[in-house]
Amino acid sequence: MSATEDRRAQVLRAIVADYISSQEPVGSKALVDRHNLGVSSATIRNDMAALEDEGFITQPHTSSGRVPTEKGYRQFVDAIHELKPLSRAETHAIQSFLEDAVDLDDVLRRAVRLLAQLTQQVAVIQYPILGQATVRHLEVVDLTPSRLLLVVITDTGRVEQRVVDMGRPVSEDDISALRTLLGQAVSGKRLADASSDLAEAAAAAPDYIRTAAVQASSVLIETLVEQPETRLMLGGTANLTRNAASFDGSLQRVLEALEEQVILLKLLAASRDLAAGPGRISVQIGEETKAEDLRGTAVVASQYGPEGSALGGMGVLGPTRMDYPGTMASVAAVARYVGQILSER
Missing domain, CATH: 3.30.390.10 (Enolase-like, N-terminal domain)
Incomplete structure (x- = not known):
């Protein structure tokens, strides 16, 4: 990768991070002020123009800054090679909360509550596949x-x-x-x-x-x-209302889609193929969900189960403007502990 390509990748990461944090279009001056990119505002503007031409960012209004496109979010996620681990206090709290569960239903109920609280998104978990x-x-x-x-x-x-x-x-x-x-x-x-x-x-x-x-x-x-019944448990649906503006007026369609168990099962099944095993994370962004009513959303999911096997899927659904690194780390941690607890019972 050339120095110019490397810098443009940094600019894209900065735009995604700032937009996720501020929910406001990001301008070149803000990038120079907030990030140590080592170049002038004029160079940043040129980089942003190139990124826009390539479809990674877009300008919602003539005089505004830029926001990431689905292609830009995908590039951002694909560049995440290592998840930042949760703090020791966070992992201990997760483990203790799940270990206190009295049965399978309680384990899954606690898992969706945890994921919804940690990510501020809708959490979904699939009952173990029979x-x-x-x-x-x-x-x-x-x-x-x-x-x-x-x-x-x-x-x-x-x-x-x-x-x-x-x-x-x-x-x-x-x-x-x-x-x-x-x-x-x-x-x-x-x-x-x-x-x-x-x-x-x-x-x-x-x-x-x-x-x-x-x-x-x-x-x-x-x-x-021959006809295994598959059930799902959801939590944190109210979190969607906090991000209503991020769905471009289609929040009602998203809520209706969440009621369709088949859609969610297909998303978790796709995550199984994409993630390739428990503890591995898949991210489906916008059109990648292949669900018309879920355009403008992203799904971060994983499989849970004992080492070497997958009992079911779990994950979160929210707007494409989400904290991908933090969400991926939370999903991975909860999936890992749910698998451990179920394998010990």
């Missing part, structure tokens, strides 16, 4: 003589319940045998790998419980294995 979870225990409970409740508890602490109508009374002895049969078929296995084991166990069941085993295994396969 297909990636390992079955810790399967219980069969009789609700009525002919209706059974199947309870699946995963290694992440997630609890799923399904009701099976057997069509005829089932004895206590049959329920006990069914519990043993199904439990042996799935215990210690990932739900994504359990289909064939459940089907084989049901087909090989003793005659007196084979029908019940087939019915129960069919419900488990169809609703938990």
Whole structure:
């Protein structure tokens, strides 16, 4: 990179940082006053003109300074090679707050509260993906003589319940045998790998419980294995109103989009591909979200889970004018601790 290109990169970083901080267009005089760039205002104006020609910044009004474009934010984010770690006090507070959670729901609830508070944006976290979870225990409970409740508890602490109508009374002895049969078929296995084991166990069941085993295994396969239910938890939606002006009048569309779980799941799925593993951060800016109603927003996300695996996604959504380095560091820290806590339970 030439000296001129290096300086223009510095100018762009300064414009992005100042605009994020002040929410006002940035002029050449402000850059000279606030940043030690070592050149005159005239040189800075030339650099800003070149950056504008290249599409990294734009001038919203004739007499105003410049603001970053989505391309400029992308260049800024791509130049972040190392995240500034949170302070020891901040990381200790995060860890302590999450460790006090009593169950999975509480862990996730605390995680979105933390992310919303740390970033002042909307936080979202995906429940552990069932297909990636390992079955810790399967219980069969009789609700009525002919209706059974199947309870699946995963290694992440997630609890799923399904009701099976057997069509005829089932004895206590049959329920006990069914519990043993199904439990042996799935215990210690990932739900994504359990289909064939459940089907084989049901087909090989003793005659007196084979029908019940087939019915129960069919419900488990169809609703938990082949069609895993994915849920999300949101926090800090009110933070969007503090940045209403940053959405160019489209805040209502953003709020409506947040209600569409499918849109958020697609964003987290995209982050999984972009981030390539737990602890890695992805940033989707503006049009990169591929969601018409989320133009003018950015999504900073990561995957959480034990080392080497991903249980689900989490992140924040806010205006493109956000503190990217701070937000990325916060998302990475919370994702890391959520993964650690869930792996220890």
